[in-house]
Amino acid sequence: MAPIPSHSAHPDDAPAAYVGLAADDAERRAAERGWPTVRSLPPGSVITMEYMPGRLNFEVEHGTVTRCWHG
Template identity: 60%
Template sequence: MASLPTPPAEPQDSPDGYVGLRAAQAEQLARERGWSTVRSLPPGAIITLEYRVGRLNFEVADDRVVRAWKG
């Protein structure tokens, strides 16, 4: 039987540190810190809720990150 694949490691980074940053600055910083996927969303966007290792989500209003979370 084949072994289960090991998911890639997620950056040891707190999403709270991105709140208040401009959207472009936050995205660049997240990629520099090792996030493989960065998703910017408008407030109230309808999104899928599956957890994706290595993805960082930003809720952006008026070009500022107002909320950030993993997955």
């Protein structure tokens, strides 16, 4: 059986700090702070529930981050 990959913990960064930012600015800030993956979604998107360490999710409405969470 193949080994289970290990993932580093996500950067020490509060998701609430991204709410209210323009989506482009939020994505740039996330990259600068070490997030390897950023996912921007429109409100009400249907998404899978798998947790991916190192991913930051943005819900973006009218170009502004309205919600942000890890995984």
